Amino acid sequence: MQGNKLLTDDKSIRQAVMVEQIKMLIAQSPTGIVMGFLLASFIALVFGELVPGRFVFAWWCIISTFFFCQYLMYLTFTKQRADQVNHRRWYYMVLAAAAISGLCWGVGLTLMLREAPPQFHIFLIILLISLAAAGITMAIRTPVYYTFAACILMPVITWLAVQEEIIKFILGMFLIIFMVAMWLFAYQVNRALFTSLRLQLENQSLANSLKQSNARLQVLNEELTQLSATDSLTQVANRRYFDNRILSEFSRASREHTALSIIMIDVDFFKVYNDKLGHIAGDECLRQVALCIRNSLKRPTDLVARFGGEEFVVLLPSTAPEGALSLAEEIRENVESINIEHPDSKASKYVTISLGVTGGYPSRDYTKEMMLKKADEALYNAKADGRNRVHYEPVANRPIQRQA
DSSP states (O other), rough: OOOOOOOOSSHHHHHHHHHHHHHHHHHTTHHHHHHHHHHHHHHHHHHHSSSSSEEEEEEEHHHHHHHHHHHHHHHHHHOGGGGGHHHHHHHHHHHHHHHHHHHHHHEEEEEEHSSSSSHHHHHHHHHHHHHHGGGGGGSEEEEHHHHHHHHHHHHHHHHHTTOEEEEEHHHHHHHHHHHHHHHHHHHHHHHHHHHHHHHHHHHHHHHHHHHHHHHHHHHHHHHHHHHTTTOOOSSOOHHHHHHHHHHHHHHHHOOOOOOOHHHHEEETHHHHHHHHHHHHHHHHHHHHHHHHHHHHOOOTTEEEEEEEEEEEEEETTOOHHHHHHHHHHHHHHHHHHOOOOOOOOOOOOOEEEEEEEEEEEOOOTTHHHHHHHHHHHHHHHHHHTTSSSEEOOOOGGGGOOOOO
């Protein structure tokens, strides 16, 4: 169904309903073709001896050829891509097919009626009435059914009307009433089907629109979540995200009995750098340092966050202090190697960092607060020892635990 865009105006709704009606009319044609061919063959066999055989054979050949062409039309439609189908052109083709089909039956059986013995007249008229009634499935589009019913019944109505027998005239009037009644019934069927299709299309359109809106909302929520978790200056995680993440990592490490380590980082003499070169240069310095730290991490689970001001923190799940110390030293070397000149640093002519490391296995006597406190103490000691260095502070005076 055409549900990719929201159907809001009456014209677009009617167009969408027409497309579905054409699809339904063509989809049901194979059944009508098979039943029509079998019925035509039966009539040809029965009336081949009652009316001129050549006429019956010619009629059978004409209607069979029409059925074959109708089947080819069905195959052509089904093989076309949906976006390449001109549904209005196909509608006129279906309308023409209904007219040809009705004329083949109506004219052919009326001519047989003229030639057949009187005792078969009622049978042929009932057959025409049955065909007109069976065609009610074409009421999917009322003009198609109106055309089919008129082409079937008008030839026999015309023939009956010119007969001198009053009973045939009355029968002709009855067929006119029957045709009008079938048209009215077809209209009611079409209205009910149109309403059903319209509601179905509108629901599908609304469902697709809601799905698209939900998808856009999800993208916006993800972007908002990302923005709320990211420091706007350095584009690494912010303090809020770090606080949430460390809680979850502590819980997981305690549950799985794995190590958890942390590195506190401070840019050496950053206030001097900021005062000397200005805030714009200071912001750019923090961005480069943050990028260098992030690029130094080894695993997707490792996290760098801006802790505040010129301080950063690295959270290392499933990492013992030995690994954290090794990574901290690598980060220190990498930051110094990007060669950001520092005019008044007492540690180096380039921007450097001091790092405090701690870690262990979470337990009742090893809490998040204790970890942060020890990491801060380690950072303080690294700065007190002359900066541009790494210092380790064990938790509760525990030595570094060697991994098996």
